[in-house]
Amino acid sequence: MLLSRSECVEILKNVLKQKSTTNDHKEEDVKLLDYNFVRDHTPMGYLGDYYELTLTYSNAADGNAKQEKLFIKSLPELSAEAQKEAIFKKEAWLYETLLADMQQYSKLKWRANCYFTRSDLLVLENVTLAGYHLSATTELCETSLFQLMHSLAAFHSASLIYEQQTEQNIGQEFGHYLQEITVASEIAWFTTGLSAVLAIIRSLPEFAANRDFIDSELLGIMEGIYVQAKPSDRYRNVLCHRDPWAGNIFFPSQPEQVALLVDFQTCRYTPPATDLAFSLYMNLSSAERERLASISLEIYYNALDANLQEFGLQAEQFLTKSELLKSFEEFRLFGVVYRAVAATIVKVPVEFVTNDFKYVDRSECLLRYMQENDAFNSYMLECCSEVMEVALKS
Numbered sequence: 001m002l003l004s005r006s007e008c009v010e011i012l013k014n015v016l017k018q019k020s021t022t023n024d025h026k027e028e029d030v031k032l033l034d035y036n037f038v039r040d041h042t043p044m045g046y047l048g049d050y051y052e053l054t055l056t057y058s059n060a061a062d063g064n065a066k067q068e069k070l071f072i073k074s075l076p077e078l079s080a081e082a083q084k085e086a087i088f089k090k091e092a093w094l095y096e097t098l099l100a101d102m103q104q105y106s107k108l109k110w111r112a113n114c115y116f117t118r119s120d121l122l123v124l125e126n127v128t129l130a131g132y133h134l135s136a137t138t139e140l141c142e143t144s145l146f147q148l149m150h151s152l153a154a155f156h157s158a159s160l161i162y163e164q165q166t167e168q169n170i171g172q173e174f175g176h177y178l179q180e181i182t183v184a185s186e187i188a189w190f191t192t193g194l195s196a197v198l199a200i201i202r203s204l205p206e207f208a209a210n211r212d213f214i215d216s217e218l219l220g221i222m223e224g225i226y227v228q229a230k231p232s233d234r235y236r237n238v239l240c241h242r243d244p245w246a247g248n249i250f251f252p253s254q255p256e257q258v259a260l261l262v263d264f265q266t267c268r269y270t271p272p273a274t275d276l277a278f279s280l281y282m283n284l285s286s287a288e289r290e291r292l293a294s295i296s297l298e299i300y301y302n303a304l305d306a307n308l309q310e311f312g313l314q315a316e317q318f319l320t321k322s323e324l325l326k327s328f329e330e331f332r333l334f335g336v337v338y339r340a341v342a343a344t345i346v347k348v349p350v351e352f353v354t355n356d357f358k359y360v361d362r363s364e365c366l367l368r369y370m371q372e373n374d375a376f377n378s379y380m381l382e383c384c385s386e387v388m389e390v391a392l393k394s
Contacts, residue, residue: 002051002074003123007116008035011123012055014115015068029060037072048073048088053123069129071112075120085120087181091265092117095124098162098174098239099264105161107310108154108258112250127260132250140246140283142292143255148244148279149296150258153303156272159238160318161311170239171231171269178268182242183229183338188359193341194222199363200370201384210388221333221391228274228334235271235327236318242266244275245282272324273331276300281335282342286382297328336390340383347376 003011009032016030034056039049051072058065075088095114103111116123135144163170171178183190198219201207207214231237241248243266250260268274280289280296301324305315315321344366345353352365370377 002037002072002121003035003053005032005035008032008053008055011053011070011116012057012068015055015070018113018115030057031059032057033065040071049076050074052126069126070115071124071126073122073124083181086179087265089119090177090179090181090267091263092119092122093177094264094267095122098170098177101166102155102158102162102239105165105311106154106158106307108150108307109260110151110154110158110258111261111264124262127250127262131253132260133253134250135246138246138283139285139288144249144251144259145279145283145292145296146299147251147255147257147259148249148283149300150303151249151261152241152244152272152275152279153300154258154307155241155261156238156275157304157307160236160308161313164311164313171237175231175269178239180229180268182266183225185223185226189345190341192359192362193344194219194337195361196344196363196366197222197337197340197384197387200366200380201388203367204381204384206381206385207388210392213392218388218391221394222337222387224394225334225337228331229268229270231269232271232327235273235323237269238272240268240270240272240275242268242270242274242278244279271327271331272300272304272319273327274334276328277331277335278338281332281339281386286386297325300324332390333394336383336386340380340387343379343383347379 012030012032032055034054036054037051038054040052042050051074053070053072055068055070056065057068075085096117099111100114103109112127113125114122115125135141140148159170162168181187185191198214201218202211202214241261241264243263244261248261248263250262252259276297280293284292301315301321304319308315308317344362345358348366348369352362352369357365366380370380
């Protein structure tokens with residue numbers, strides 16, 4: 001059984017407590033009548049099995065049956081990977097503690113409500129019932145991008161206010177919970193992808209004149225992403241989401257509202273530029289990024305400052321605008337390298353992605369697929385061109 005009856009009673013109490021602004025019912029007046037689970041195959045994720053949980057209950061005030069529909073994310077039943085279990089525990093801990101504490105320091109909602117956690121399971125608000133939706137495409141429109149900028153500003157400002165109010169440094173206090181799971185020299189899927197990107201760039205006639213640079217310097221420059229994935233000693237760090245691509249963002253129906261972030265397992269304590277570079281490179285084409293990057297950073301910084309002012313603080317106390325812009329230019333490296341490496345997994349047919357492909361070598365397979373598929377060839381050429389553009393400026 002996914003959840004026991006007693007756990008469902010606890011979940012119901014938590015839901016009603018968070019929804020109620022007045023004491024219009026007492027806990028002892030609420031009776032759980034029934035609960036059931038339905039498997040949801042719609043979300044696609046590395047870490048989860050997903051279910052809809054329906055709680056049917058009544059209270060003494062009127063005796064009528066009511067329902068709450070919630071979302072369950074659980075560790076896959078067949079998972080035997082210690083790494084996946086550790087990653088899931090990280091996200092459960094975040095929802096149970098730090099994210100809940102940080103949300104208190106924001107007047108904007110930037111995450112789904114969480115009603116129950118176990119080391120193998122999360123029960124969350126079903127945000128689609130509140131009108132939120134995923135983007136229909138992996139490239140965001142202007143409105144959605146700006147909603148994401150407001151959401152990140154609220155999330156990051158909550159991190160800063162939390163540290164100010166509690167006199168705690170998130171990195172020092174909780175760094176052992178915020179382990180790196182995607183970008184490191186010992187993580188095979190990423191290093192294999194980095195080698196593949198290098199092989200693709202070597203194969204492209206557009207860069208024949210840069211062959212000496214490619215052979216002697218390019219890999220070392222791309223590996224600079226490992227440093228950028230760690231807390232910075234140059235810029236102010238915040239709790240970053242570190243995976244704000246379109247599939248991890250729910251957008252509101254009203255353009256003036258902010259987006260909701262989900263899937264926090266990649267969180268790290270790094271400069272805000274990490275999330276900004278990730279957002280602008282993973283969610284936009286090169287042409288749209290060139291058009292929207294400057295205004296997006298402007299929107300983000302103004303929103304960050306406005307959120308901080310709600311708590312008597314100012315953005316310049318933590319990060320000046322010039323520091324933000326400078327850090328973003330440096331963290332373009334993170335954006336271009338991650339985008340190129342991710343494309344070698346997410347832009348190919350799923351049947352390509354065997355364990356050997358992920359963890360041993362994917363270069364030859366990708367080079368063949370580029371010859372066979374014009375769309376993939378064009379996408380990789382764009383990714384690799386941006387890697388070279390940033391690398392040559394380093």
